[in-house]
Amino acid sequence: MSSLSTEHKLPEIIIPEDYNYLAFFISLNCNLKCHYCINLNDKNSARKDMAKHHMDGSDWAKAINRLNIGRDDLPVTLQGGEPTLHKDFYRIVNETDDSIKLDLLTNMAFDPEVFIRNVPVKKFTREAKYAAIRVSYHPGYNDIDELIKKTLRMADAGFYVGIYSVLVPENKEHIDDVMARCKGLGIDFRVKEYLGFDGEKWHGEYKYMDAISQHERKSCLCKTTELIAGPTGHVFRCHSDLYANRTPIGHILDPDFRIEQIFRPCDWYGFCNPCDIKVKTNRFQIFGHTSVEIKDIHELN
Template sequence: MQIKVGPTHNYVAFFLTLSCNLRCRYCINLHSRSARTRTGPEKMSADDWINAANRLVLRDDLPLTIQGGEPTLYKGFYRFVNEVREDIKMDLLTNMSFDADEFIRKVPVRRFSREAPYAAIRVSYHPGQNDIEELIRKTIRLQAAGFRTGIYSVVHPEESGRAHIMQTMERCLKLGIDFRTKEFLGEWNGVLYGTYKYDDSVCGGKLKKCDCRTTEVLVDPAGYVHRCHADLYKGRQPVGHILDDDFTVREIDKFRSCSFYGDCNPCDVKIKTNRLQIFGHTSVEIKNLETMEHVISHERY
């Protein structure tokens, strides 16, 4: 059965793997003691991912985003991007640790080509974890091969980190590289950073019950579909499986009871731009808050 995405859905993401070769202290995958191993022991084969993608019916303005972790570490990555139906357009979120020449040789440009106000291949730069000189070289190489590629970096709370990012952005823009910054999310040295729609939803101190509905289709490495990033990263409460014959996006559209308000992942409740780069979007809608007594830790790990 086809999985037809509706007009209210803003994002469809396949997390091919949560494995990563970087060790960023502020990794959003690890917010609030999440772990890369909590999505279950089973992982989807390349055939399964291809079958799952081929079920999708997407709008022209909504690609299938491939992410992780570092998605190119998934051993079936090149099979996947080549064998999914040609009309499925993809975006790639990557730290660009892959071999650029191999990528150019094995990936058809058309897969990551579409009209959008941002690059389909979005490279994350993490100072101290990956090398900006290497990222610049690879980005220029991919651009020359026809891939629209941009570099993104989080603006770190520490002044030295912010200054470096601003200098790097200026340099990249002069080189013709689309370099954009992203807001730092979560706690750093006891201070909460980020712009959130719902008060006390991130590192809130106490858990609350609520009803929550998402605008996103988030599929973990085992194929389970989750209502939010927090559930995906913590491996809890999937709403279905992407290969279930009876799974439809109606499962996504439901308000569902949640007992974890206050321990939300920043990605779910931050105020941000939508797929059209219009600011003011939030991934989830929350209502009917009810206080509980359980106190949660503010630690990131």
């Protein structure tokens, strides 16, 4: 349970019009240990510690229900880690008001029959150019035959499920084969750009290339277009802060919490997470979006 009181109805959190993503990392635990995972950092003890602590399902639902999103094209995305490992996952989904659209990023660790019994199709139904339930395929770590079987079963039950895979260079030929196979079965299969350093070069297109240098920390001012809440309900400036459990700007259950569209000072420029600074598509699938805007980059004082 959160230490913050939720006995009374919480004030609304108004989502700004230019916000592009609402990310609720309800659990950072994961059943897979992919060596190329952009989230995983075994040396980061803070992230390991944070993965042990979770806000309960009722509080997550209260947090989601206080969002005043103001439009149907911006869902709340439940993710992790593997979000379905949260012990109250189905409670979170079912206690969320039907007026709020939900998306799910998952490696499909769950039993689809249990999911179908517990989740009405309407919970993950919306008008969009991509699936509300996006399954991550990790070659060598989960089984594509099992994912295809589960995806087809979910589709039979009325859920729009897509399979996504990171295009790691070493897996390209295999991914191309899987894509062709899924296309033949009527499954929406898409690839995600590989982000990270392979020992020789960085992969991905970034707006601020030196922000991921991992060599020198600098100061800057940074403004986000995303609401990022971690497993304990704390809200973070960016993915880098989330995974390091560093400098939360508030708590999603704090009655006084509100989103401020301001540039915040940061002393971790150079160690940004690629997700925050990559050039990517927005929720309308239009390429050219970056999650954050950075300015006034200078040496640490």
